[in-house]
Amino acid sequence: MATTTLPQPAAEPPVERLLEFPDNRLLIELCGEFDRNLAQVEHLLSVHILRRGNELALLGDAREEAAGVLEGLYARLETGKSIEPGDIDAIVRLGNSGEETGARDGDQMEMFGAGPLEIGTRKKTIEPRTRAQQDYVRNLYGNELAFGIGPAGTGKTYLAVAVAVNQMINGHVDKIILSRPAVEAGERLGFLPGDMKDKVDPYMQPLYDALNDFLPAKQLGKLIEEKTIEIAPLAFMRGRTLSNAYVVLDEAQNASTMQMKMFLTRLGQGSRMVITGDRSQVDLPRGQMSGLVEAERILGGIEGISFNYFTAKDVVRHPMVARIIEAYDKEAPQG
The missing domain is CATH 3.40.50.300 (P-loop containing nucleotide triphosphate hydrolases)
Structure with missing residues (x-):
């Protein structure tokens, strides 16, 4: 008796979060030498980041959180400041501990922007x-x-x-x-x-x-x-x-x-x-x-x-x- 194989539904593509950065020079600084800054964010938040021209595609459960981190770091670069590994670790931990620190996604921009506390x-x-x-x-x-x-x-x-x-x-x-x-x-x-x-x-x-x-x-x-x-x-x-x-x-x-x-x-x-x-x-x-x-x-x-x-x-x-x-x-x- 012949059996009929039903076609399998196509797998849905993974959901990704796209970020666009207008200044390519700052984007290079954001990524870091050999993309080490992106690698650190990937490691800390268990996400995957793909670079496509002046865009970054974020995949993973924590993609929205990673987007907030990257936007905060980019805002820091726009003020003329640099990014150190400790800055990335700090902004990720602040995003993960909003109740203790009072920091939410909106506050990350304030933390790493041009504030008066210098x-x-x-x-x-x-x-x-x-x-x-x-x-x-x-x-x-x-x-x-x-x-x-x-x-x-x-x-x-x-x-x-x-x-x-x-x-x-x-x-x-x-x-x-x-x-x-x-x-x-x-x-x-x-x-x-x-x-x-x-x-x-x-x-x-x-x-x-x-x-x-x-x-x-x-x-x-x-x-x-x-x-x-x-x-x-x-x-x-x-x-x-x-x-x-x-x-x-x-x-x-x-x-x-x-x-x-x-x-x-x-x-x-x-x-x-x-x-x-x-x-x-x-x-x-x-x-x-x-x-x-x-x-x-x-x-x-x-x-x-x-x-x-x-x-x-x-x-x-x-x-x-x-x-x-x-x-x-x-x-x-x-x-």
Whole structure:
């Protein structure tokens, strides 16, 4: 008996989202060398991107989200700014976490467009990338005392030092004072070679690194030699009155309650003070209260003092850092 084979319906072509970009030069920058920017978006959002002349065709479930990312990056290029891998990672994470950051598709254009939140330094212009960072920078400019609290890699210290340099070169303060508690994190300070400066400098290195990003090496060396910029352990702040200065205390979770009170009361006329720290990385002896935690409890709600909080969503280092922090947060004891 003969069988009849019914014709199979033709497979529907995959749904694609087309984006057209009028400026071919900017489109080349958007795609990146060897299309590396497109490849990064493809990897982060599990989409496929095809380039057709001055158009990009997006395929995949997240094609609309990818379209918002690419449009936001293109708008950034239109303002004369460049695109770094961290910018792509940040805009994708903002689009994926609208409730936490307040960022929606419409806000991505604002985040990466020409906004007023740019921090000019001698070597580069710094932009806060996430909504939390933007709020933080506003408070750095708007309050005499600001706290930045959250995990490593969220830009707390980097942005504070950038604002300090900006305020100094614009004549708003006469000097910059950067400090950290010299607390051992598993190693012994006394066994390090050299004099006290040699022993302490490794603890201060992240502050030197930030300054080197914002000031030419010769100028930085001269400013440090003249003590226009001071980098010193927290213990060296006792007995001083810090006037007309931009003062940053980094790693404040390792300050004791007495040290924190001592430091906060150094604030003099014409000065600004920023306290940064990560409550999950306290290296104080067991049972000793962190001065940062105590300051949160005591100073919350006081006029002129701001508290800004960061999460793994605000990490601007390698994307892996955000995933590591989120994994550790899941393992942390609740309560």
